[in-house]
Amino acid sequence: MTRTALIVAGGKGLRMGSDLPKQFLPIGGKPVLMHTIEAFHRFDKEIRIVLVLPREQQPYWKELCVKHQFAIDHIIANGGETRFHSVKNGLHYAEPGLVGIHDGVRPFVSQEVIGRCYEMALAKRAVIPVINVVETVRHLTETGSETVNRDDYKLVQTPQVFDTALLKEAYAQEYTPSFTDDASVVEAMGIPVYLTEGNRENIKITTPFDLKISSALIECSI
Numbered sequence: 001m002t003r004t005a006l007i008v009a010g011g012k013g014l015r016m017g018s019d020l021p022k023q024f025l026p027i028g029g030k031p032v033l034m035h036t037i038e039a040f041h042r043f044d045k046e047i048r049i050v051l052v053l054p055r056e057q058q059p060y061w062k063e064l065c066v067k068h069q070f071a072i073d074h075i076i077a078n079g080g081e082t083r084f085h086s087v088k089n090g091l092h093y094a095e096p097g098l099v100g101i102h103d104g105v106r107p108f109v110s111q112e113v114i115g116r117c118y119e120m121a122l123a124k125r126a127v128i129p130v131i132n133v134v135e136t137v138r139h140l141t142e143t144g145s146e147t148v149n150r151d152d153y154k155l156v157q158t159p160q161v162f163d164t165a166l167l168k169e170a171y172a173q174e175y176t177p178s179f180t181d182d183a184s185v186v187e188a189m190g191i192p193v194y195l196t197e198g199n200r201e202n203i204k205i206t207t208p209f210d211l212k213i214s215s216a217l218i219e220c221s222i
């Protein structure tokens with residue numbers, strides 16, 4: 001079964017507010033994106049890696065690869081207007097088999113989580129990692145807000161792994177803003193999505209605060 005890892009890094013990183021796009025920010029002396037790609041290569045040396053990057057960032061990425069002697073083979077696809085459009089662009093390069101869509105800014109995904117998502121997707125065709133909500137959750141109402149049962153909710157991570165043909169069919173649908181991840185796109189076709197346990201360290205580096213957490217996490221892992 002051929003495995004593809006489609007790593008999306010086509011966003012603008014507005015919430016990070018740094019001049020350097022967040023996927024290139026160094027943690028542990030190396031750009032975030034290199035840690036992410038290495039996680040998938042460590043899991044499977046044969047995995048096909050497709051990296052989605054805004055066209056204007058591609059020359060800089062190639063410079064970084066030379067500078068860091070980064071030799072993991074990968075195909076580069078162009079970023080799109082939204083995450084949905086970036087994934088759709090990258091999917092052109094996915095092989096029949098299984099494809100895992102992963103945020104380029106989630107470098108701390110564990111080997112166990114990657115392995116479990118691909119393994120379960122062999123039978124289930126659509127698998128995503130989730131973690132429990134550890135804080136109390138309130139729902140905003142017209143008159144104020146109310147506590148809801150947090151056990152009714154999960155926080156969603158990546159990699160989200162699918163049968164490639166199924167995901168390509170899902171991404172042929174027209175875009176709607178409610179498509180905030182790949183599971184929501186597949187679900188819109190009436191296909192069930194299966195959950196598996198994610199790992200708490202698998203944060204999506206979004207704000208400067210997340211970068212501080214990342215530096216601490218990388219020190220633990222070196």
Ligand SMILES: Nc1ccn([C@@H]2O[C@H](COP(=O)(O)OP(=O)(O)OP(=O)(O)O)[C@@H](O)[C@H]2O)c(=O)n1
Nearest residue numbers: 008009010011012013014015081082083086104
């Ligand atoms: N047009 C887009 C938008 C997002 N992404 C990717 O989707 C992942 C999750 O998105 P997020 O963390 O929200 O990144 P940005 O959209 O870049 O951040 P922001 O919303 O702060 O601008 C990131 O790896 C991001 O690069 C993408 O490939 N193409």
Ligand SMILES: C[C@](O)(CO)[C@H](O)COP(=O)(O)O
Nearest residue numbers: 083103156157158180181204
């Ligand atoms: C795909 C994702 O990381 C799952 O939690 C998330 O939905 C991405 O959201 P964003 O709007 O691109 O930040």
